[in-house]
Amino acid sequence: MEFSRRAHAITPFYAMEFGRRAAELEATGVHVVKLNIGEPDFGAPPEFLREIARISDGRPMPYTGALGNSDLRAAIADFSRERFAAPIAAERVIVTTGASAALLLACAALINPGDEVLVADPSYPCNRRFAESFGAQVRLLPTGPDTRFQLDAAAVDAAWTDRTTGVMTASPANPTGTSLPYDDLRALSSTVAERGGWRIIDEIYLGLKDGERTSIAHDDPGAIVVNSFSKYFGMTGWRLGWMVVPEPMIPVAEKLAQNYYICPPTPAQVAALTCFSAESLAVAEARRSLLRERRQLVLDGLAQIPALSVPVLPDGAFYVYLDVSGSGLTASEFCDRALDEARVALTPGKDFGDRDAERFVRLAYATGEDELRAGIERLGEFLA
Numbered sequence: 001m002e003f004s005r006r007a008h009a010i011t012p013f014y015a016m017e018f019g020r021r022a023a024e025l026e027a028t029g030v031h032v033v034k035l036n037i038g039e040p041d042f043g044a045p046p047e048f049l050r051e052i053a054r055i056s057d058g059r060p061m062p063y064t065g066a067l068g069n070s071d072l073r074a075a076i077a078d079f080s081r082e083r084f085a086a087p088i089a090a091e092r093v094i095v096t097t098g099a100s101a102a103l104l105l106a107c108a109a110l111i112n113p114g115d116e117v118l119v120a121d122p123s124y125p126c127n128r129r130f131a132e133s134f135g136a137q138v139r140l141l142p143t144g145p146d147t148r149f150q151l152d153a154a155a156v157d158a159a160w161t162d163r164t165t166g167v168m169t170a171s172p173a174n175p176t177g178t179s180l181p182y183d184d185l186r187a188l189s190s191t192v193a194e195r196g197g198w199r200i201i202d203e204i205y206l207g208l209k210d211g212e213r214t215s216i217a218h219d220d221p222g223a224i225v226v227n228s229f230s231k232y233f234g235m236t237g238w239r240l241g242w243m244v245v246p247e248p249m250i251p252v253a254e255k256l257a258q259n260y261y262i263c264p265p266t267p268a269q270v271a272a273l274t275c276f277s278a279e280s281l282a283v284a285e286a287r288r289s290l291l292r293e294r295r296q297l298v299l300d301g302l303a304q305i306p307a308l309s310v311p312v313l314p315d316g317a318f319y320v321y322l323d324v325s326g327s328g329l330t331a332s333e334f335c336d337r338a339l340d341e342a343r344v345a346l347t348p349g350k351d352f353g354d355r356d357a358e359r360f361v362r363l364a365y366a367t368g369e370d371e372l373r374a375g376i377e378r379l380g381e382f383l384a
Contacts, residue, residue: 025343032345034371036364038174038318043234048274051271065263066257077093080215092246096264099204100130102242103130106243110198114136119169122143143355145312150184167188175321178315178316179209182214186216204230226241233275238265347362
């Protein structure tokens with residue numbers, strides 16, 4: 001069997017690779033502190049789980065429309081207005097099989113082979129893989145602590161060429177946990193619009209952000225804004241996301257969704273209506289506060305390890321982008337040895353781009369406080 005050039009060219013997702021290695025160690029009876037995967041340990045809100053149990057009684061669960069359950073689309077629009085200061089029409093909300101399917105649909109709708117797409121370095125690797133799958137030439141723009149590891153309007157304006165058609169960015173971002181100030185994000189979006197380009201703005205972690213949480217959909221009706229139930233609501237395995245699209249894109253996205261996956265999972269859509277109840281929102285906000293406490297625990301612990309530093313403090317998501325150069329190891333060596341010797345799973349920077357990839361490691365603090373304390377203690381002992 002001969003596989004495609006695309007299949008040969010794609011690199012592993014190292015966060016998952018270290019997860020696999022950690023699972024193999026645990027199968028031998030070894031306890032591994034897993035700080036490599038961005039998956040909240042909370043699980044779905046209790047009311048959602050009760051609703052799943054209630055509707056799991058043998059009733060039919062037929063396909064919904066390709067754009068999703070109409071009641072759920074309306075509920076997401078209300079949530080966007082009330083929580084993210086972005087009044088949008090329910091018709092512009094497209095429910096998807098996780099945020100990954102939203103990115104898939106957006107890239108399929110917007111990208112032609114040979115188009116140049118601008119993406120931050122570092123950034124979530126799957127975003128650029130989606131773009132490349134549709135023939136894009138992804139251009140990684142180096143970022144650093146001076147811009148909180150974020151693309152800004154000046155960088156995009158300077159990098160734009162005749163071949164550039166669009167930009168993919170995220171705020172707050174994976175792997176750094178940092179966000180772009182809203183005025184700067186609006187300036188970035190405006191710059192792309194003035195160039196006649198499209199912009200996909202990943203807001204998957206916006207619900208977890210510190211302080212004001214305003215969606216770019218508030219000011220830019222031409223942006224494609226992606227979000228998910230996975231992070232703020234803790235529903236990773238239920239595979240449910242959404243995106244807000246410009247009106248002309250609605251029928252295009254519908255055709256693509258019909259052909260790619262028919263519709264998002266019906267039981268998850270039905271039960272997801274409970275996520276917007278007062279009870280579930282209170283649970284989500286309490287978990288958001290708990291994640292901030294976990295972040296402080298991690299930052300305080302890392303500050304006691306001289307070989308490690310955090311050049312930019314995160315303000316959203318549940319990641320710390322950790323500079324390990326003081327250890328004398330590359331990021332890859334650090335992650336390999338941390339797993340093999342300290343039994344701590346992390347993710348090396350090469351998962352997220354090229355810029356300083358062997359200097360940085362992503363630490364995910366989505367797990368419980370006891371595990372976080374154990375992980376930090378083990379890293380300290382390992383480096384000592």
